Amino acid sequence: MAEGKYCRIADAIKQIASEYCRVGDAIKQITINAPRIADAIKQISIGEKQIWACEQGSDRLYGIDDEYTNLTGWPIYGGTIANPAAVACDDEGNTYWACANNVYKYNLAGALQWTYSGHTVPVVSICLENRLGVTYLYTGDTGGTVKCLVDGVLAGNVWSKTPYIGTVFGLAVDVNNGQLYAAYGIGAAGRVVRFITSNGNYANAYYDATVNFFSIAIDEGTPSLYIGDNAGYIRKISTAGYVYWTQDKLGEIYSIAADGSYGYFTNGSYGHVGKFALATGTNVWLDQPAGTSYGVAVDAFGNVYSTHGAYGSVNAVIRKNNSSGVEQWTWQPYVNSTWKGIAVGPGIAAAGFS
Numbered sequence: 047m048a049e050g051k052y053c054r055i056a057d058a059i060k061q062i063a064s065e066y067c068r069v070g071d072a073i074k075q076i077t078i079n080a081p082r083i084a085d086a087i088k089q090i091s092i093g094e095k096q097i098w099a100c101e102q103g104s105d106r107l108y109g110i111d112d113e114y115t116n117l118t119g120w121p122i123y124g125g126t127i128a129n130p131a132a133v134a135c136d137d138e139g140n141t142y143w144a145c146a147n148n149v150y151k152y153n154l155a156g157a158l159q160w161t162y163s164g165h166t167v168p169v170v171s172i173c174l175e176n177r178l179g180v181t182y183l184y185t186g187d188t189g190g191t192v193k194c195l196v197d198g199v200l201a202g203n204v205w206s207k208t209p210y211i212g213t214v215f216g217l218a219v220d221v222n223n224g225q226l227y228a229a230y231g232i233g234a235a236g237r238v239v240r241f242i243t244s245n246g247n248y249a250n251a252y253y254d255a256t257v258n259f260f261s262i263a264i265d266e267g268t269p270s271l272y273i274g275d276n277a278g279y280i281r282k283i284s285t286a287g288y289v290y291w292t293q294d295k296l297g298e299i300y301s302i303a304a305d306g307s308y309g310y311f312t313n314g315s316y317g318h319v320g321k322f323a324l325a326t327g328t329n330v331w332l333d334q335p336a337g338t339s340y341g342v343a344v345d346a347f348g349n350v351y352s353t354h355g356a357y358g359s360v361n362a363v364i365r366k367n368n369s370s371g372v373e374q375w376t377w378q379p380y381v382n383s384t385w386k387g388i389a390v391g392p393g394i395a396a397a398g399f400s
Contacts, residue, residue: 095345096154096391098141099364100130102384103357107133107143109156114364114377119156126161132172132387134183139391142183144169149185151197162200164193171228172387173217175243182243184226186214192228192239194246205246209239216262216302219243220269225285227251227271231258236275238262240285252287261311263304265324266394272309272324274299280311282327293327295320301342301352301387305394310350312339317361319352321371331371337361341388349374353385364388 095112101121105128109120132144139154146168151159171186181197182204190212194204212232219226226241236259238252252273261274270290273281278297282290298314308330309322317339320332337355344350348369355362355378362383363376 096135096139097343097351097364098133098135098389098391099341099353100133100143100145100386100388101379102129102131102386103362103382104380105130105145107141107145107150107152108379109141109154110364110377112366114375117154117156119154122152122156129168130386131168131170133389134172134174135389135391135393136174136176136181137391141389142172142174144172144185144387147187149183149195160198160200162195162203164200164203164206165189165191167191171214171217173219173226175219175221177221177243184217184219184243186217186228188213190214190230190232192217192226192241192246194226194243207241207246207248209248210237212237213258215258215260216274218262218264218271220264220285222269223285227262227264227285229259229262229273231260231276234258236273238271238273238283238287251285252283261299261302263302263309265304265309266306267324270324272302272304274302274311278313278316280309280322280327282324291327293322295322300340303342303344303394305344308348310342310344312342312352314338314340317354319350319354319365319367321350321369331367333365333367333371333373335361335365335373335376337363340386343388343390344394345390346392346394349390351388351390353388355383355385357384358382 099108106121106123109117128146130145135141143150147165149162165187167187167189169187175182183195185193190210191208193206210232212230216229224243228239230237235255240251241248257275257277263272276298281292297316301312303310317337318334321330339354341353350367352365363378365376366374
C-alpha cells in the first residue's frame with residue numbers, strides 16, 4: 047500500500063503498512079477503505095493525508111490531499127472569512143482557523159462548527175491541546191492577548207491574558223507540564239512568556255531587546271524551546287531561559303516545527319525551507335527555491351510542507367519535501383496567491399497528534 051495510509055484506532059493514529067491492522071485485540075484484514083474501528087466505521091481518505099493552508103490573495107481556506115486535490119467541501123471562502131493567517135488541525139480532521147478578528151472551526155467535510163469573535167484585533171497564532179479528551183484552543187492576537195478556549199464551550203472562555211501590548215507571533219504548548227509559551231514582538235524587542243494552561247497565570251521566560259520573536263516550537267524531549275526571530279536566528283533555550291545555541295538561518299524565521307530529533311523552519315525573504323538537528327542547530331538539509339517562505343508543517347512520516355511566494359508570483363506555491371529534503375511537488379491553484387499558515391494531519395506529536 048502507498049506510504050502514509052493511516053487510520054485512528056482507539057486514541058492513536060496508526061500507519062497501515064499492509065492490508066492488515068490490529069483493531070482491538072484482533073488482526074483484521076482490510077478489504078475496503080472503510081474498516082470498522084472500535085464502534086464506528088472509519089473511512090480512510092484516498093488522499094491519505096489532509097493538508098490545510100491559509101490563502102490571503104482570495105481569502106480562501108484550503109484543504110487538499112497528498113496529490114494536491116481539493117478535499118470534498120473545500121476550499122471555503124466568502125462571508126466573514128478574511129485574511130486567514132494561521133491554522134491548526136486535530137486527528138479527527140477538524141480544523142481551527144485564525145481569520146482577521148475571528149476564529150472558525152470546520153469539520154473534515156467543510157461544515158462550519160462554530161465561530162469565535164472574542165478578539166478585537168487580528169488573530170495571528172493558534173495551537174491545540176488535547177487534555178483528558180477535551181480540546182483546548184490557544185489563540186494570540188496583534189494586541190498582545192492570549193486566550194484559552196474550550197472547543198464547543200466558547201461563551202465562557204477559560205482565560206484571557208494580555209501581559210504586553212505587542213503581537214503574539216507564535217504559540218507552543220507543553221502538554222506534559224501544563225504550560226503554554228508565547229513568542230512576542232513588542233516594539234523592537236522580543237519576549238517569550240510562559241502561561242499556566244489551567245488558569246493563565248504568566249511569567250517572563252526570555253527577553254531580547256534587539257529583535258522580535260516571530261515563531262516558537264517545543265520538542266518532545268526535555269523539553270526545550272526553539273525561537274525564531276526577525277533577524278534570521280534560531281535559538282534553542284531551556285524553559286527557564288538558558289541559551290543552548292544560536293544559529294543564523296538568514297531572513298526572518300516565520301515558522302518553526304519540532305519533533306523528537308529534528309527541527310524545521312522557513313526564513314521569509316530568503317525563501318528557504320530547512321531541517322536541522324535539535325542537538326546542535328546545524329542543517330540536515332536546506333531547500334532554496336525562489337520566493338518568500340512563510341509556514342511549515344511536518345507529517346507523522348517526516349515529510350515537510352511549506353508555503354511560499356507573494357501575490358502575483360509564480361513562486362506562490364505550497365511545497366512538499368520528503369524527509370531527506372527532496373522536493374516531491376509544488377502546487378499553485380492560481381498565480382494570485384498569498385500563502386500563510388499551514389497544518390497537516392496526521393502530524394507530529396508536538397502538533398497535538400498521538
